[in-house]
Amino acid sequence: MSARLLVSALHDPAVTVALGADWWNALIAAAKAERLIAALAVRLDGHAVPEAVRPILADARADADREGQQALWEADRAAFALRALDIPVILLKGTAYVAAGLPAGQGRFVGDLDILVPRAMMPDVEAALIGAGWEWVKEDAYDDAYYRQWMHELPPLIHVERDRLIDVHHTILPLTARSRPNAAALIADAVPIGEGLFILSPEDRVVHAAAHMLADGDLQGGLRNLWDIHSLLSQADRHRLAERAALHDLKRPVAQVARLAAALYGGGARLTLWDRLVIARLLARDGWGRETRKLLVFAFFVRSHWLRMPPLMLARHLWTKWRKGHRPV
């Protein structure tokens, strides 16, 4: 089980000293598949690695650096497009970590730009972005309507020249989810990082990452998300984190990600049966980079929908998607 090896190498890079070529191949393939190869490269900095491994790690770090640079430029362009609205533009996820120089941004691949703005300003934000060259990705009327009615973000927009996606959020969970985070508090406590940009407070960053990972997803890319959380936890005050988790109605997910991060990347934790199931899903990756445990993976896919919508609505949604030809996995 190579995801297990990846997790132990991130926890303690010294375990790689004894690895032979076969294990290195497995470690590298799993790390690439989980988009953690650059984070692994950062962790292995200063450790002796085989000659053939060095350029692979250097390539990964260069890729992450380039993605970070592009992400900063996208954030800059979005702030520029929205400057007339005079609202805080709050960066989320990877772009926030890189822009603020957080440990979680080290070796972090950053794809889309995610921002959070006040819900009342969504129509103005949308108009300003479209005026600055962003356009719709989703052509499908059902998907578009679904986003607008039920999601916590606009349908994704892509920039016509730079080909980069932006997700504009007004809160951190879909409106159909069981929990209702306090978006006003997220915005009120955001931290300025200069040039009109903000990031969430250290504790809210953990809350958001926990909500994203456990309350809103099928755990695709979960090891990377949990690595983010592990890094974010180092900057959060535990007492304040508990308060914020309660405020955002996300006590259980926040407590669980803390246990999972400690179990996989930290000093260990007492795990529940449910924790162990989640970990089995997180580690479903072999030494060729393939996903394993198909049934478990599918069960988490089903669960992610279950969490997102009440049963009747879910049935209607799946029926609509099925008729359109969408098939899971």
Added chain:
Amino acid sequence: MRHAITLRIGPATFRIGSAWAQPIADLARLYAAYPDMRGAVADFTVRLQPTGPIRRLVRPSIFITGDHGLADAAPMSLAHGLLAAEMGMNLQMALGWRRHLLLHASSVEKDGRVLVMTGESGSGKSTLAALLGERGWRLMGDEFALLDCASGLILPFPRLVSLKNRAIGVVEREVGATRLGPLLRATAKGDIRHMIPDARAIARMDEGGMPRLLLFPRFGPAADVRPVDPAEIFMRLTQASTNYVALGEAGFAALTRFVGQVPARAIDFPSGEDAIAMVDRLWSDLA
């Protein structure tokens, strides 16, 4: 995976896994003269896996993926397994290689200097490189030329040469059947047959050379040689490179230097013999 082999081509090492024996057996035979890489750490993992749960045994169908993959990659028949493996390696290079600027071009070397030939699939650049490789030139590669950003050298990537349709007969007459792989009929690009580069090309696959001439060959029309405007050369090479954007400033600097220093011509040729004569003439004119 059930079957696996590790291959090194120029600077890149590939670990190729397959759910079926045949593609790996084909690779083992055709790459027998290449360095033995058993037990090596690979730059890339390639996977030839079934497209669905039963597709290993029932109507076998290959999904090509690996470290880098395309979600909508077309499935391939097991009969074309060798081609699938080659495409899997190309995919890793195209999407993942960062150590050189990758040009979709063939290249050959003579007296330490390199002729680079770039063009669309079907332009004749592979065939021309294969033929030149038998006529006193050293074949460096038929698919990717690697431009080293620091030194300006072109480095070889001499994988199997992929011959298509009419080129198969032309090259078979030149090299004989022993250096050719199985004939793969009716692939998405027509009939395909792979050619093993000659011993020199393989033995010297770590040896680069400075570029001396860039050609844009085009098979078909009447013989013609035209100059190409530097701005057009630059644009066409950025389009012929899959990692130009990813390399950022280093890629830009290397490419502008290449365009500034290497003379270029577009050539149209009605046959391989005409092309070889045109290349020899252009090459000696530079002396």
